[in-house]
Amino acid sequence: MSDAPPPDADPDPGAVPPAPTGTRGALIRAGLRLFGKTGFAATSTRELAEAAGTNVASIAYHFGGKDGLRRACVEEVARRFQAVLGPDPAPLPDDLPAAAAHARLAFLTTAMVRFLLGRGDGEEVPAFLLREVLGEPVLLDIVYDRVIAPRHADLCALWGRASGQDPDSPAVRLAVFAHLGQILYFRLGAAIVTRRMGWDGYGPAEIAAVEARILATLNAALSRGDPP
Amino acid sequence: MSDAPPPDADPDPGAVPPAPTGTRGALIRAGLRLFGKTGFAATSTRELAEAAGTNVASIAYHFGGKDGLRRACVEEVARRFQAVLGPDPAPLPDDLPAAAAHARLAFLTTAMVRFLLGRGDGEEVPAFLLREVLGEPVLLDIVYDRVIAPRHADLCALWGRASGQDPDSPAVRLAVFAHLGQILYFRLGAAIVTRRMGWDGYGPAEIAAVEARILATLNAALSRGDPP
DNA sequence: CAAGTTCAATCAAACGATTGAACAAGTCAA
DNA sequence: TTGACTTGTTCAATCGTTTGATTGAACTTG
Structure with a gap:
């Protein structure tokens, strides 16, 4: 259940975190798209996994479950806003x-x-x-x-x-x-x-x-x- | 699968139809509220029936299924707009x-x-x-x-x-x-x-x-x- | 009793979650 | 360099639960 472990202290607390990559990033992007398009409850974990090109178990592995993916999507939205509009x-x-x-x-x-x-x-x-x-x-x-x-x-x-x-x-x-x-x-x-x-x-x-x-x-x- | 059968010809095509009553009306009101609050897919037929004070089977009886209730809700929205804003x-x-x-x-x-x-x-x-x-x-x-x-x-x-x-x-x-x-x-x-x-x-x-x-x-x- | 309506009980299908095996990449002793 | 061991990640298979739908009996009303 490990989040992204910071290897060292964050040099700038106002800095914009990097975009999520790999399977984790693919799942977040799929969640953003499918949750927004058809809604959270209407999107199954199997659809999400297929859209992200991975297995259903990856959702539990990376986010603890479907709800965890939802939360990660919210935080990704916040991150994108920061990235587009500037950190502060x-x-x-x-x-x-x-x-x-x-x-x-x-x-x-x-x-x-x-x-x-x-x-x-x-x-x-x-x-x-x-x-x-x-x-x-x-x-x-x-x-x-x-x-x-x-x-x-x-x-x-x-x-x-x-x-x-x-x-x-x-x-x-x-x-x-x-x-x-x-x-x-x-x-x-x-x-x-x-x-x-x-x-x-x-x-x-x-x-x-x-x-x-x-x-x-x-x-x-x-x-x-x-x-x- | 019968819709509301009109007993005689509609006297005024621009007239506002009456509000749905009884179990049918209760289900539509419950659908409007719950679908709007938590979404269509996230609302179960059991929740709908309980909110309307009836049995799940009533949904199939009156509307043919959950999708039929959804459609009836849409038409109820149209009807309310007509009622508030005038027929035409x-x-x-x-x-x-x-x-x-x-x-x-x-x-x-x-x-x-x-x-x-x-x-x-x-x-x-x-x-x-x-x-x-x-x-x-x-x-x-x-x-x-x-x-x-x-x-x-x-x-x-x-x-x-x-x-x-x-x-x-x-x-x-x-x-x-x-x-x-x-x-x-x-x-x-x-x-x-x-x-x-x-x-x-x-x-x-x-x-x-x-x-x-x-x-x-x-x-x-x-x-x-x-x-x- | 007959038509209209609602009930509890039940069905197959789909759901989210979990499991242990399998795979890839890195670490380290020999 | 090798081979065993560890860690991180993905896989197919399976679990119990919940879903929408259906069924036949039971109720209400005229």
């Missing part, structure tokens, strides 16, 4: 002008849209995450503490600076959630959105259209919000 | 001024927020719906055709009138989706939002705060778009 959100410089904060918000927004709607992790990670959020509150703790809370605080700081509001106020926090909700919906509701739009999935042109829409809302919300 | 979206009068369309959008928005975040159906229906959308595309057809498409078209007409844009344009369709995504997120991500806000669930005050936020975004998006 840099604290905002005190003299950052509102326009710069606005610009950075716009930049982060387009990055998020492209990540979520483009090919790659963006397809499976949100579905997996959402099922975790909808379900067991136990694993939600990991997701919240390691993925959501730090990023949300960072965005709130930017939003507060850009709109001239208190970054810790409920209004700003809600505004950031509403903004994120817009973006997430285009991934979670992809089946509905693309059908209604007459699109065949999200190509570059479609992603650009979504980007434009969300940036327009962002600009409207920021430039109109309570003037300082 | 009234076509927009040609002389409706932009301000009136804007006001009606605001009204529908607050109604939706209160329905989704308040106590009642709003808690279980979206979770169930989302899992259906994430999963089998077969049942998505029912959801899309009977719930989403007509409502979305109605909102697009209002949005187009309020913003002076073509209601059938991609820009308007995306704007409506983004707007809906904001609202939905506060239900789907409730566990995360309430935790970050320091709230203990959605009470009247919390719902009012969310309402204010979403209406602010709506007003900003509409008043900034091409003025009439």
